[in-house]
Amino acid sequence: MTPALIVRKAAVLGAGVMGAQIAAHLVNANVETLLFELPGPESEPNVNVRRAGDGLVKIEPPPLSVAGRLACIGLANYDQHLPMLAECDLVVEAIAERLDWKKDLYEKIAPHLAGHAVLASNTSGLTISQLALALPPALRTRFCGVHFFNPPRYMHLVELIAYLETEPALLDQLEAFLVTALGKGVVRAKDTPNFIANRVGVFSMIATMIEAQKAGLDFDVVDSLTGPAIGRPKSATFRTADVVGLDTLAHVVNTMRDTLPDDPWHRYFALPSWLEDLIKSGALGAKSRRGIYQKVGKEIQMLDIASGSYRAAAGTAADELQQILKLKQPGEKLRALRINPHPQAQFLWAIFRDVFHYSAFHLHAIADSARDVDLALRWGFGWERGPFEIWQAAGWKETTDAINADIIAGKALSDAPLPAWVAGRQGVHEAAGSY
Numbered sequence: 001m002t003p004a005l006i007v008r009k010a011a012v013l014g015a016g017v018m019g020a021q022i023a024a025h026l027v028n029a030n031v032e033t034l035l036f037e038l039p040g041p042e043s044e045p046n047v048n049v050r051r052a053g054d055g056l057v058k059i060e061p062p063p064l065s066v067a068g069r070l071a072c073i074g075l076a077n078y079d080q081h082l083p084m085l086a087e088c089d090l091v092v093e094a095i096a097e098r099l100d101w102k103k104d105l106y107e108k109i110a111p112h113l114a115g116h117a118v119l120a121s122n123t124s125g126l127t128i129s130q131l132a133l134a135l136p137p138a139l140r141t142r143f144c145g146v147h148f149f150n151p152p153r154y155m156h157l158v159e160l161i162a163y164l165e166t167e168p169a170l171l172d173q174l175e176a177f178l179v180t181a182l183g184k185g186v187v188r189a190k191d192t193p194n195f196i197a198n199r200v201g202v203f204s205m206i207a208t209m210i211e212a213q214k215a216g217l218d219f220d221v222v223d224s225l226t227g228p229a230i231g232r233p234k235s236a237t238f239r240t241a242d243v244v245g246l247d248t249l250a251h252v253v254n255t256m257r258d259t260l261p262d263d264p265w266h267r268y269f270a271l272p273s274w275l276e277d278l279i280k281s282g283a284l285g286a287k288s289r290r291g292i293y294q295k296v297g298k299e300i301q302m303l304d305i306a307s308g309s310y311r312a313a314a315g316t317a318a319d320e321l322q323q324i325l326k327l328k329q330p331g332e333k334l335r336a337l338r339i340n341p342h343p344q345a346q347f348l349w350a351i352f353r354d355v356f357h358y359s360a361f362h363l364h365a366i367a368d369s370a371r372d373v374d375l376a377l378r379w380g381f382g383w384e385r386g387p388f389e390i391w392q393a394a395g396w397k398e399t400t401d402a403i404n405a406d407i408i409a410g411k412a413l414s415d416a417p418l419p420a421w422v423a424g425r426q427g428v429h430e431a432a433g434s435y
Contacts, residue, residue, distance in 0.1 A: 005118060005173035007031055007181065010090040011076075013105060015052035018122060018150060019094035024056050024063035025153045027072040029181045034084060039077035049075045063153050078108065085112040090177075092146060094122040097251065102126070103134035110136055118174055120146035125194045125255040132163045140165045144174065147195060148184075149380050150244075157379035158184040159195045185379045187372045193259040194252055196366050196373055197380030200359055200387065202252045206268055207354035207413060208237045213272070215347040219292055219302045220315035225348060229317065229325040231384035238292045238302075240381075242285035246278055246292070264416035265358060274305045318344050330385075330394040338402055352390065353403050354413050359387045360422055361414075371434035388434075392427035 008031070012023040015037035026033040040047030053075060057067050064070060076084060085091060091113060095101055102121065113119060119142060121131055128145045135143055145161030158178050162171055171188075178184045189195040194202065212222045219238045227236035235242075241249050250271055257269035271279075278284075278291060285291030293302050294310055302313035317325065321344045327333040337349040359373055367373050374386025391399050400422055406412045421435070428435040 005089065005116075005170060005177065007089045007177050009033070009088050010092065011036060011085055011088045013091065013093045013109070014095035015049045016094065016096070018148065018152065019092075020052045020056055021059070021063040021150070021152045022092055022094055022122065022148055023073050024069070025182060027069045028065040028153065029183075031090075031181065032072065032074070034074040034076045034081070034088065036076045036078060036081065039079040045077050045080060046075045049077060059151075061151065061154060063151060065153075078105075082109060082112045085109055085117075086114050088114065089117055090174075091117055091119050092122055093119065097123060097126060099126055099130060102131055106131070106134040110139055113139065117142065118170060119143050120174070122146060122148055124198060125252060125259075127193065128161050128163045128191045132165070141167050142170060144171060145189075145191070145195075146174070146178070147189075149197070155380065156183075156185045157197060157376060158182075158186050159189040159197065159376065159380075160186050161189050161191050161195060163191070185375065187376045187379070188368060189372070189376070190366050190368070192366050193255055195376075197376040198252050199256070199362070199366055200355065200373060201377060201381040202249065202256070203265065203358050204351065204355045204381075205237055205241065205249070206253065207358075208351050209272060210268060210413065211347050211350040211354065214350075215343040217344065217347060218315050220313040221317070221344070222347075224316045225321065225325075225344060226351070230348065230352075231390075233382035242291040242293055244285070245287055246275060246283070246285045250275070250279055264361065264414040268413060274303070277308075278303070318342060321345060321348075330390055331398065334394045334399065334402075350411070353406055355387045356391050356399065357403055357407070357412055357414065357416075357418065360418055361416055363419075369434040370428035374429075388428045392429055396425060396427045 010026050010031050011034040012019045013036045015035050020035060023033045023035040035049055035053065037049035037052060039045040053070060053073055056063055056070055093102065093105065095105060119139065123145060124147055132140045132143050140163055143163050144166045147159040149155035149157050160171065160175055175186045178186050187196060208222065208226060223236035223238050226232055227234050233240065253269055253271055260266060282288055283290040293300055293313060300313045301310035304311050320342060324333060324336045324340065324345065327336060334349065334352060337345045363370060363373065370388040374389050377383045377386040400418065403418060407415060407417065
């Protein structure tokens with residue numbers, strides 16, 4: 001029988017942007033927490049982790065509920081303090097996304113973990129099954145993935161990913177802790193690259209870039225169309241890329257390219273040359289104060305791809321599109337977009353179609369149900385409705401027929417047919433549960 005998981009003390013391994021903020025949110029919840037980082041010089045071995053801790057009070061929005069809680073984070077380094085892991089009920093690994101580095105760390109910490117402790121990796125894309133192989137067999141039953149979204153205090157989603165040997169009761173207890181103590185919305189994801197939210201959400205961003213280029217739309221126009229007007233955050237598409245970090249976006253896209261060779265959309269898993277150039281120049285988005293957008297005084301400027309310089313960003317949706325976007329009923333709105341020849345209308349229908357197509361094709365591989373996909377996009381990307389919710393609300397059969405027609409006509413990004421389960425249904429969310 002699995003003993004009850006009571007998290008009195010935790011440790012976070014890695015004091016980078018995510019690790020330090022996860023530690024902050026744990027102490028927000030009154031969990032005593034150790035934060036580990038590589039040691040500094042012999043004269044000041046905790047200098048690196050102390051610097052990371054001090055940086056928490058400078059981050060906006062603040063990761064600490066009260067600045068004084070910084071004192072509740074215990075500072076530790078891997079050379080001196082590994083024996084202290086024996087006191088911890090939960091250990092969260094949050095170091096860089098290098099499989100060899102993570103495996104090396106696991107080998108070092110394994111002898112120090114308590115027999116009841118849970119070890120969880122905050123990996124955003126590496127498979128849990130790969131990571132588990134670096135652990136002693138006895139520890140694999142207490143190992144899983146726990147993928148927080150940045151910033152951890154504010155983003156509601158946590159994806160929980162089981163290893164094939166993870167004790168089910170332990171996973172249930174960890175989910176209960178994440179929900180009740182940390183206030184998170186938990187989605188169980190299958191052990192596939194980028195899990196659910198990033199797999200579908202970043203695909204949606206890729207598709208939006210492709211369809212925008214086809215329609216000849218500038219960044220500012222795309223963002224005016226793909227924000228609150230269609231039930232997504234104010235940061236829309238390209239501002240979201242800047243906020244997330246263009247290098248982080250590139251990492252997720254590259255993971256898809258390198259680990260999903262059989263995906264029917266694989267040829268699109270590449271960054272446009274202008275985005276690669278920005279990253280090479282150090283323009284990484286909000287964290288470097290320059291990316292697709294930059295602020296000069298009070299003026300918001302955007303990249304002009306043709307010249308490589310920046311110009312004022314003031315583009316908006318066309319008048320006739322603004323009228324369509326005011327329609328409340330999803331079926332009426334999507335129908336109006338499909339039949340309107342305006343490039344902006346065709347662009348919007350295309351990005352809805354692309355994400356419906358992709359989500360349906362991969363549903364069985366990435367999630368247990370359509371509900372999990374919808375919640376992951378709501379909680380992880382800030383969508384008002386997930387892709388399956390929109391599809392169903394717009395009229396399942398009518399929208400399915402429109403997607404099929406575009407696939408046959410060669411308008412869709414892939415010629416992969418919709419899976420057989422889609423046909424004959426009236427939707428995926430029913431009173432008895434979700435498909």
